[in-house]
Each structure stands twice: as structure tokens, then as C-alpha cells.
Amino acid sequence: MKAKEIYIGMIINNWKIVSERYSKKTISGNSVLYVKALCLNCNIEYEMGLNDILRGHSKQCKECTNPRRYFSKVYTDEYNTIIEVEDIKENKVYFSYVDLQYFWELVNFNFGLVFSKSNKPYLEISGGIGKAKAPTPKRLHRYICFLEYGEEYIKGRTIDHKDKITLNNRLNNLNVVGALENAQNHSLRKDNTTSVTGVSIMKSTGRWIAYINIENKRIWLGDFNTFEEAKEVRERAEIKHHTYVQSIKYEQ
Numbered sequence: 001m002k003a004k005e006i007y008i009g010m011i012i013n014n015w016k017i018v019s020e021r022y023s024k025k026t027i028s029g030n031s032v033l034y035v036k037a038l039c040l041n042c043n044i045e046y047e048m049g050l051n052d053i054l055r056g057h058s059k060q061c062k063e064c065t066n067p068r069r070y071f072s073k074v075y076t077d078e079y080n081t082i083i084e085v086e087d088i089k090e091n092k093v094y095f096s097y098v099d100l101q102y103f104w105e106l107v108n109f110n111f112g113l114v115f116s117k118s119n120k121p122y123l124e125i126s127g128g129i130g131k132a133k134a135p136t137p138k139r140l141h142r143y144i145c146f147l148e149y150g151e152e153y154i155k156g157r158t159i160d161h162k163d164k165i166t167l168n169n170r171l172n173n174l175n176v177v178g179a180l181e182n183a184q185n186h187s188l189r190k191d192n193t194t195s196v197t198g199v200s201i202m203k204s205t206g207r208w209i210a211y212i213n214i215e216n217k218r219i220w221l222g223d224f225n226t227f228e229e230a231k232e233v234r235e236r237a238e239i240k241h242h243t244y245v246q247s248i249k250y251e252q
């Protein structure tokens with residue numbers, strides 16, 4: 001079957017096509033055809049690669065082949081990044097707190113729970129949106145320290161939660177055990193921080209990102225090679241938003 005022969009309402013294996021096909025650029029610059037399709041088993045709509053559907057590579061949706069136990073959401077309040085993890089089996093919801101500046105490093109991941117021998121819950125990164133793999137390290141508290149201090153610094157060391165609350169993953173609650181005596185040998189990566197609101201560095205990629213908070217929502221403005229570019233985009237967004245707010249006030 002050819003891509004051209006696909007139409008809305010058509011059923012292929014376990015899928016019902018529900019949109020026109022559309023193309024998207026991948027990171028490497030190639031165009032790939034996608035289509036929205038409904039899984040007829042679980043009634044969830046997915047974005048699917050057209051070729052995957054045509055060739056029968058994805059006969060069932062991920063949820064049907066491998067039902068997830070945990071569903072997670074990442075969002076912010078004024079001071080924290082909050083990760084909410086729902087345990088479907090136990091019907092329980094867990095909340096973990098992380099510093100605000102890590103929001104963009106975490107927002108595209110899924111999270112699950114793992115329990116220690118003493119039954120304390122830890123968050124584990126279980127992969128990202130699309131085909132993105134979970135980073136190393138996977139445990140959230142270790143990943144935060146990895147982003148903040150680098151791989152060398154945390155290697156072979158234990159990380160403790162000072163208040164013994166394993167879901168409190170704010171930096172000031174994380175203690176890299178055995179690190180103090182070696183601290184003079186490492187310069188923490190403080191050079192990467194910026195004092196411009198809405199501009200920060202993605203420690204995982206080394207790229208600068210810009211965002212703006214409007215009505216308690218974080219709006220992504222893009223990622224950039226340099227701090228200056230990110231700063232400029234953020235400033236333009238501020239002016240644009242400001243003008244918008246002013247004109248609403250004026251109309252009223």
C-alpha cells in the first residue's frame with residue numbers, strides 16, 4: 001500500500017486513521033510523514049509515523065502491548081518543579097519537588113517509582129516523549145546532582161536526602177556523601193548560571209533556552225547556541241507580552 005492511498009476513517013491492523021497525513025522535520029533535517037491514528041483497543045489517539053503503520057511495524061499501540069503502571073506530569077508552581085506520579089495499580093499519587101531551574105530538563109521525561117528495601121519511594125526516569133531514552137543516571141536525585149555538579153563529581157558517591165524524605169529532590173536537600181573532602185579538586189559549574197530571568201542553560205545539551213511565564217504557565221521560546229541569542233528572544237517576548245497586556249487593558 002502507498003502513502004497516497006491512506007484516507008481518514010481507514011482501518012489498518014489495530015489503527016483507525018483520524019487525520020490527513022502531515023510532514024514534520026526531524027532533528028537531522030529530513031521530512032517524515034505522520035498521521036493521527038486511534039488505537040481501536042484502548043481508544044487512545046497517537047501520532048504515528050505513516051510508514052510504521054503501512055508496513056505493520058506498529059500493529060498495536062504501546063499502551064496495549066505494554067501497559068504502563070505509572071503516569072507522570074511535570075509542572076511548576078512559583079518556586080518548584082513538581083513531578084506528579086500516579087501509580088495506577090495501587091491507586092496512589094506521589095509528588096516530588098525539584099528546583100524550578102530544572103523544569104526544562106525534566107518536562108519531556110516520564111517518571112516511575114522504585115522502592116528501597118526500607119520501602120522508601122524514589123523517582124526513576126523511564127524515558128522520554130517519542131523515542132527518547134532515559135538518561136544516565138536514571139534515579140532522579142542522582143540525575144539532578146549530575147546536572148548540577150557533573151558526572152565526575154558524583155561518580156561512586158552516595159547521595160542522601162538530608163530530611164530523609166526521598167521525594168524532596170531540591171538541591172539543598174541532596175547531600176553528595178564523601179564529596180566535601182574532595183570539593184577543592186572540583187570547580188562546580190557555576191559559570192553556566194545566568195541572572196537573566198527566563199534564560200538558562202540546559203545542562204544536558206549545553207544549549208541556552210528561553211522561556212516566559214504568562215499567567216502561571218511556562219511558555220517555551222526556543223533553544224539557542226549562545227546566551228545572547230536566548231536573552232534577545234526573551235526580551236522580545238517580554239515586550240510583545242507587555243504590549244499585549246497593555247492593549248487588553250486599554251480595550252477594557
Ligand SMILES: [Zn+2]
Nearest residue numbers: 039042061064
Ligand atoms: Zn491501545
